[in-house]
Each structure stands twice: as structure tokens, then as C-alpha cells.
Amino acid sequence: MKPDALRGHLDALLLATLDGKQLHGYAIIEALQLGSGGALDLPTGTVYPALRRLERAGHVTSDWSTVGGRKRRTYKLTQTGQKALHAERDAWREFTTVIDGVLGGGGKWAQT
Amino acid sequence: MKPDALRGHLDALLLATLDGKQLHGYAIIEALQLGSGGALDLPTGTVYPALRRLERAGHVTSDWSTVGGRKRRTYKLTQTGQKALHAERDAWREFTTVIDGVLGGGGKWAQT
DNA sequence: CGCTATATGTAGCTCCGCTACTTATGAACG
DNA sequence: CGTTCATAAGTAGCGGAGCTACATATAGCG
Numbered sequence: 001m002k003p004d005a006l007r008g009h010l011d012a013l014l015l016a017t018l019d020g021k022q023l024h025g026y027a028i029i030e031a032l033q034l035g036s037g038g039a040l041d042l043p044t045g046t047v048y049p050a051l052r053r054l055e056r057a058g059h060v061t062s063d064w065s066t067v068g069g070r071k072r073r074t075y076k077l078t079q080t081g082q083k084a085l086h087a088e089r090d091a092w093r094e095f096t097t098v099i100d101g102v103l104g105g106g107g108k109w110a111q112t
Numbered sequence: 113m114k115p116d117a118l119r120g121h122l123d124a125l126l127l128a129t130l131d132g133k134q135l136h137g138y139a140i141i142e143a144l145q146l147g148s149g150g151a152l153d154l155p156t157g158t159v160y161p162a163l164r165r166l167e168r169a170g171h172v173t174s175d176w177s178t179v180g181g182r183k184r185r186t187y188k189l190t191q192t193g194q195k196a197l198h199a200e201r202d203a204w205r206e207f208t209t210v211i212d213g214v215l216g217g218g219g220k221w222a223q224t
Numbered sequence: 225c226g227c228t229a230t231a232t233g234t235a236g237c238t239c240c241g242c243t244a245c246t247t248a249t250g251a252a253c254g
Numbered sequence: 255c256g257t258t259c260a261t262a263a264g265t266a267g268c269g270g271a272g273c274t275a276c277a278t279a280t281a282g283c284g
Contacts, residue, residue: 161271161272182280183280
């Protein structure tokens, strides 16, 4: 998958991954790998700044903890984050509907 | 729809719009408006450079014509453009499958 | 003549994911 | 004990693609 495709949809992925559970950054990356069947292998340089962005936006909050001597910053959704996730899911639906319409029905067939 | 979402999918839209017919830039914009039910209203500053990119990549060719005193650059798909369209459709399918999987199945339900 | 629709184009900005790198600890291996 | 790998977080800087804003030109309408 070409990397540009993620543009504008990364937030939705992160919010969805945090939906109903608290995870730290490294675990989020692994969860996305698992959840996507290996298709998504996001580098830390993508995920960590994105999480800070989401925190600045008030969609997630973070707490530090130390597990086995290693520091973890655990994120969880806020209420606005929940709403944002909902909005992202709706936007995703609309987006795919539009693109599907053009890719499928914009060609030579259709116009029936 | 937020504009960033288009990132990496615009080529697919343009190629699909040109699939089976020849259109000039302005008509492509209108066709995308119609084909998307008004959801896609791409500015010329987006479409024209993108078409030139596609031409540079060999996916489309263009011919000038004059209709009613106005110059038109009419684009049509090349064979590699057809293949590219096919590849874009496949990539789109894969992309939506992956994201749908995470958005739908990455949350608290699933894990069955 | 002015305004709108048609038609194409470019310069520059911004945003965001990616590359590449740094820092730090624990565990395993020899 | 030293090396290496897995875990864990982070930043600096790049690249590119879509967008804003602007420039240009003709036809047609009032």
C-alpha cells in the first residue's frame, strides 16, 4: 500500500485502536499490525507525533507508567475523542461511498 | 469532506473519469461533481497539475482542439493508463478492506 | 462595456506521513 | 562482562501532493 493513501485517515485508525482500551504507542503499532493482517506497519515517526497531535486536540489523554523498568505513555480516548471517532467513522463511510461511486459508476457502464 | 482525504486517491478518480471517454480538464471537474453527487468539487489548481502529472507518467495523452473559439486540451487514457486504473482500483479495494477492518473490527467487539 | 461562464494554467503554501536518527532499559547469549 | 536484540519513546527534517490565489483569454448576454 502506498504511504500517501493514509493521509487524513491515520487519526481514525488511532482513535479506533484506542476505542475501549488503553494502549501505549508501541502497543498501538502492534495492534494495528495485527488488526490489519500485517498490511499496516506504521513507523514510530508516524505514530508518536500523531498521538501527540491527538492529545493536543483533546481527543486522547496520556499517563506515564513504568513497567519492567521501561517507561510507557499510555493513551486513552476522551469524550471528545469518542465523538471524533464517531465523526471519523461517518466521514470514512461518506468518503468510501463517494470514491466507490466514481471508481465503479463513473466509467462506461452505469448511466443506466 | 476534508481535503486531505483525497491524498493518494486523486489519480484513481481522474483515471476512472477518463475510462472509456475523452474529456478536457474543465469537463473532468464537472463530471466528478456529477458522478459524486456534488461531494467532489475539485479546484482547477488541483486537477490541472494532476493531469499534467498523469501525462508525464504516461497514463494519459492530450490533444488540443478549439471549440467555439476556446482552446481545449482533451485527455484520454493510454494503455499504461488503463493498467494503472486497474491497479488503482485494486489498491483502493485493498485499502478500504484494511481500513474497514481496523475501524470496524479493531475495537472492542470482534476478537471472535 | 461589464459581468458571467467557459477554459487553462502557475507560484507558493501548508500539512502530514515518512526517513533516519537518538536515547534508554531489560533480557538473552556467549 | 560485553554484545546484541526487543521494548519503548522521541525529534529533526524531507518530500510531495492538494489547495489558495492569482493570471490569462474568449464567448455571450444585458
